[in-house]
Amino acid sequence: MAGLGLVDLVDDTTYSxxxxxxxxxxxxxxxxxxxxxxxxxxxxxxxxxxEYPFQENKTPTQYGYKLIGEEKFVxxxxxxxxxxxxxxxxFSRFMEGKFGKFGTMPDRVKSFGYDLDCVLNSNASDxxxxxxxxxxxxxxxxxxxxxxxxxxxxxxxxxFEPDTANAEDLTIQHWDFKDKSAxxxxxxxxxxxxxxxxNLSDIEALKLMKKVADAMxxxxxMLIHEFAKNSTYGKMHATMITLYAGRIRSSxxxxxxxxxxxxxxxxxxxxxxxxxxxxxxxSPLANGTT
Ligand SMILES: C[S@@+](CC[C@H](N)C(=O)[O-])C[C@H]1O[C@@H](n2cnc3c(N)ncnc32)[C@H](O)[C@@H]1O
Numbered sequence: 477m478a479g480l481g482l483v484d485l486v487d488d489t490t491y492s493x494x495x496x497x498x499x500x501x502x503x504x505x506x507x508x509x510x511x512x513x514x515x516x517x518x519x520x521x522x523x524x525x526x527e528y529p530f531q532e533n534k535t536p537t538q539y540g541y542k543l544i545g546e547e548k549f550v551x552x553x554x555x556x557x558x559x560x561x562x563x564x565x566x567f568s569r570f571m572e573g574k575f576g577k578f579g580t581m582p583d584r585v586k587s588f589g590y591d592l593d594c595v596l597n598s599n600a601s602d603x604x605x606x607x608x609x610x611x612x613x614x615x616x617x618x619x620x621x622x623x624x625x626x627x628x629x630x631x632x633x634x635x636f637e638p639d640t641a642n643a644e645d646l647t648i649q650h651w652d653f654k655d656k657s658a659x660x661x662x663x664x665x666x667x668x669x670x671x672x673x674x675n676l677s678d679i680e681a682l683k684l685m686k687k688v689a690d691a692m693x694x695x696x697x698m699l700i701h702e703f704a705k706n707s708t709y710g711k712m713h714a715t716m717i718t719l720y721a722g723r724i725r726s727s728x729x730x731x732x733x734x735x736x737x738x739x740x741x742x743x744x745x746x747x748x749x750x751x752x753x754x755x756x757x758x759s760p761l762a763n764g765t766t
Pocket of ligand 1: 555568571610634651653672
């Protein structure tokens with residue numbers, strides 16, 4: 477981008493194809509997507525008379541591609557665009573180091589006072605953890621290290637583009653939670669979702685939550701690991717909106733969503749920094765209704 481004058485950054489051509497956007501299309505890197513979407517946010521809002529909330533395939537991400545005439549991306553989900561651009565392996569590697577490391581998952585949840593030992597030492601199911609949208613399976617490897625009795629057949633990595641890097645240690649399964657299929661594993665001890673719901677609009681998040689709730693039994697827990705809705709993560713909230721029409725959610729929002737799918741929030745922790753924890757279980761009040 478060297479050589480771009482200030483005029484290029486502020487005049488009316490900023491939102492159409494110019495040297496900046498051409499560069500971003502030609503040389504994508506792990507952090508380009510939020511910058512790309514931010515560049516087209518105001519233009520989309522102005523052009524649509526401030527239509528909001530966005531739909532998930534109609535965010536400023538797609539609007540940018542529309543304005544520069546990249547038709548093949550205009551109606552695609554942001555994850556599909558990254559997949560079509562061959563960006564998912566790089567994105568999954570980025571997610572491993574991502575936004576700072578706040579300890580392993582077992583250590584982190586225990587630091588909140590959550591009794592993970594009790595959950596994972598149960599013999600109510602052979603399937604200990606199903607990690608939905610688990611990327612490369614880093615979190616499951618952390619679980620395996622902390623609970624060596626858990627074997628490959630007890631730890632399931634699900635993703636729509638599953639990375640097979642850790643296939644020796646983990647059961648790897650393709651599952652696209654957006655298609656019509658039900659959650660393949662019933663009655664697991666834990667269904668874990670790390671940085672998944674914040675990628676989804678309310679309606680898509682509820683559809684996924686309902687699929688998981690339908691697979692859960694009374695001993696099952698859904699564990700949600702996400703950043704809290706606080707001032708530390710304001711930019712994250714904005715990024716989720718502009719990339720996916722997603723959002724970060726508050727305690728009140730989690731409780732309302734849980735109630736809609738027959739679950740209840742049974743544990744919650746919202747640290748100022750790092751992933752928090754929300755646990756949901758089958759609601760006794762909803763017996764037979766889900
Ligand atoms: C933000 S990454 C989180 C990855 C991992 N859980 C972590 O925290 O490092 C979102 C993950 O969801 C997966 N994903 C997105 N849409 C999906 C879908 N429809 N079905 C299954 N997985 C999906 C992506 O492939 C990606 O691995």
